[in-house]
Amino acid sequence: MKIFIIDDDEISIFFTERSLQMGGFEAQIQTFLSAQEALNKLRNTHLKDLPDIIFLDLNMPHVNGWEFLESFKQLSQEKALEKCLIYILTSSLDISDIDKAYGNQLVKGYIHKPISLEDIQAIIHLN
Amino acid sequence: MLSINVISAAFAHSATPHLILSASTPYPIIAANTATGNWCNAKSEELLHQSVSAGFCKITELTGLAEAKLLQLFDQVISTQSAIVLKAEPPLLPENNKPSNPENCFLEIYPIVENNQVVYLVLKLLGWAGKPESASIAPPGTQQLLPLIFDSLANVIFVLEVEAPDLYKFSFANRAFEVTTGLPVNKVIGSYVQEIIPEPSLSLVLEKYREAILERKQVSWQEVSDYPAGQKTGEVLVEPVFDAQGNCLRLVGMVHDITERKEAEMKQERLTQDLYRHNRDLQQFTYIVSHNLRAPLANALGLVKHLPAIDTNTALYQQYLTHLKTSIQKLDTILKDVTLILSIRDRQHLGCTEEIALAEVCHQAGQDLAPALAACDGHLNITIDPDFTVKGIRAYWYSIFQNLISNAIKYRFADRLLQITVTASVETAEKKVILFSDNGSGFDLKKNKNEVFKLYKRFHDTDNIEGRGIGLFLVKTHVEAMGGQIGVKSELNVGTTFTIYF
Numbered sequence: 001m002k003i004f005i006i007d008d009d010e011i012s013i014f015f016t017e018r019s020l021q022m023g024g025f026e027a028q029i030q031t032f033l034s035a036q037e038a039l040n041k042l043r044n045t046h047l048k049d050l051p052d053i054i055f056l057d058l059n060m061p062h063v064n065g066w067e068f069l070e071s072f073k074q075l076s077q078e079k080a081l082e083k084c085l086i087y088i089l090t091s092s093l094d095i096s097d098i099d100k101a102y103g104n105q106l107v108k109g110y111i112h113k114p115i116s117l118e119d120i121q122a123i124i125h126l127n
Numbered sequence: 128m129l130s131i132n133v134i135s136a137a138f139a140h141s142a143t144p145h146l147i148l149s150a151s152t153p154y155p156i157i158a159a160n161t162a163t164g165n166w167c168n169a170k171s172e173e174l175l176h177q178s179v180s181a182g183f184c185k186i187t188e189l190t191g192l193a194e195a196k197l198l199q200l201f202d203q204v205i206s207t208q209s210a211i212v213l214k215a216e217p218p219l220l221p222e223n224n225k226p227s228n229p230e231n232c233f234l235e236i237y238p239i240v241e242n243n244q245v246v247y248l249v250l251k252l253l254g255w256a257g258k259p260e261s262a263s264i265a266p267p268g269t270q271q272l273l274p275l276i277f278d279s280l281a282n283v284i285f286v287l288e289v290e291a292p293d294l295y296k297f298s299f300a301n302r303a304f305e306v307t308t309g310l311p312v313n314k315v316i317g318s319y320v321q322e323i324i325p326e327p328s329l330s331l332v333l334e335k336y337r338e339a340i341l342e343r344k345q346v347s348w349q350e351v352s353d354y355p356a357g358q359k360t361g362e363v364l365v366e367p368v369f370d371a372q373g374n375c376l377r378l379v380g381m382v383h384d385i386t387e388r389k390e391a392e393m394k395q396e397r398l399t400q401d402l403y404r405h406n407r408d409l410q411q412f413t414y415i416v417s418h419n420l421r422a423p424l425a426n427a428l429g430l431v432k433h434l435p436a437i438d439t440n441t442a443l444y445q446q447y448l449t450h451l452k453t454s455i456q457k458l459d460t461i462l463k464d465v466t467l468i469l470s471i472r473d474r475q476h477l478g479c480t481e482e483i484a485l486a487e488v489c490h491q492a493g494q495d496l497a498p499a500l501a502a503c504d505g506h507l508n509i510t511i512d513p514d515f516t517v518k519g520i521r522a523y524w525y526s527i528f529q530n531l532i533s534n535a536i537k538y539r540f541a542d543r544l545l546q547i548t549v550t551a552s553v554e555t556a557e558k559k560v561i562l563f564s565d566n567g568s569g570f571d572l573k574k575n576k577n578e579v580f581k582l583y584k585r586f587h588d589t590d591n592i593e594g595r596g597i598g599l600f601l602v603k604t605h606v607e608a609m610g611g612q613i614g615v616k617s618e619l620n621v622g623t624t625f626t627i628y629f
Binding site for chain 2: 113
């Protein structure tokens with residue numbers, strides 16, 4: 001399984017990566033400190049190397065999580081990205097963020113940071 | 128003929144009921160002030176066109192006098208061109224609006240005379256509205272009557288003789304003129320408008336007088352003027368008076384002093400703006416708590432949860448501790464930022480407002496950043512007159528320049544030497560403009576229009592540059608806390624200009 005973690009916060013990436021490992025996720029994890037970097041990678045990645053799961057932060061400079069989703073939608077018209085399941089992983093407690101996330105067809109789930117072992121087990125179970 | 132609008136405007140704000148009747152049968156009501164309407168529980172417009180004995184609200188009922196008696200009094204006032212004042216018992220209309228002291232109720236009937244003809248009758252119902260007023264039993268002569276009436280009014284009444292184009296001389300001003308402006312009436316009368324009305328109101332006033340004469344109509348406007356009695360805001364109305372040949376002889380004017388109303392409106396507006404700003408701050412702080420404050424907290428919570436399962440003698444454990452420390456420090460920084468911003472927003476230091484020599488503060492900020500400027504071969508060009516001052520707080524102005532210069536250095540364009548220019552100018556007597564420009568990397572204003580001055584927002588594609596995204600937020604907060612405004616123009620790879628208005 002391949003996983004992308006997109007987050008501008010290095011400590012958050014460290015923690016999520018560690019949690020996935022501790023939760024028994026046998027996966028190849030790639031991390032990105034900016035959404036733009038992740039979009040570039042998706043554009044230039046062969047279909048077989050596309051991630052199965054993307055953990056996406058919302059509050060990021062330059063290209064935020066919502067803008068990433070917009071670009072991802074456009075990209076999916078050129079490229080078969082259906083297999084990528086996007087989970088919002090954010091510290092935001094803003095109700096409007098939750099509503100907006102669940103209103104977006106690309107979003108599979110919404111997880112409040114810090115990600116827990118229970119969250120990871122649920123994702124493993126679904127996939 | 129003397130305009131009914133001018134006459135009725137003179138009585139409009141009086142607390143005493145006034146009715147103006149046409150001086151010919153059937154003596155219809157052609158104007159009634161609000162006090163009359165309030166007294167008889169009707170809108171003043173509803174009283175219009177009612178006559179002595181007919182209509183919705185008959186004058187006989189309003190005055191409590193029989194029709195024959197009223198007609199006799201009107202004939203007497205018209206034929207003698209003299210006023211009549213008689214003690215009267217007001218009718219109990221309406222039932223719940225009895226005068227406080229029926230002994231002090233008088234009916235006064237005044238003629239308004241023009242060209243030796245009585246054109247209007249004014250009925251003044253003294254004591255009717257429940258507020259006793261003194262009345263003179265012996266009526267004054269007709270010649271002195273109008274000035275006496277006008278002197279009893281709260282509104283300013285004046286008459287200007289038109290001597291030549293743009294040459295207007297005061298021939299009459301009532302006592303309210305003196306009370307409102309602080310200028311003695313005896314000095315006003317005989318003076319030209321230019322000697323009495325100060326600029327910038329004078330230009331507006333002369334323009335309106337010209338308009339009234341040229342278009343032969345009543346003209347009204349609002350003006351703010353500085354008089355010995357203070358700054359006054361008035362609603363002005365002037366009516367031109369022409370002779371048979373169509374020459375404008377005089378201007379009859381009325382001013383309703385709305386200074387208090389305007390001040391109340393401004394206070395209300397300031398309160399609304401404060402409320403809006405507080406609401407916006409609250410939304411912003413909710414955002415900060417839910418996003419920025421929560422992020423390091425969530426990291427710390429997660430790291431602490433993992434710690435018991437990690438061997439304390441490993442490098443991984445040390446890595447966890449380092450991240451934990453960083454997260455807690457970040458939390459502390461955000462809390463300090465929020466406290467700093469709140470202290471500025473609360474304007475705790477506004478008592479220390481002083482005239483600041485801007486060039487000096489700007490030079491000081493530039494000197495403190497001189498090593499960073501020199502390191503990039505940047506040049507700071509301050510062209511502010513040493514005598515140019517703005518009101519404010521020195522520390523805030525220093526912070527504004529320090530943040531702007533620091534940002535210009537951080538986000539300079541890599542392929543050219545940094546040039547920063549600071550200028551200041553006086554745009555109007557009440558508006559000063561400070562321009563801060565650089566030839567740096569600029570940014571996409573279309574994309575970031577609403578984000579530029581927001582807290583913890585960064586919009587340059589330069590991830591290697593240190594910064595928390597608080598500098599411009601502080602600049603805007605400082606500017607607004609001192610009562611100014613800030614705007615920005617920027618073009619990618621060309622540069623940025625901040626404009627501060629004070």
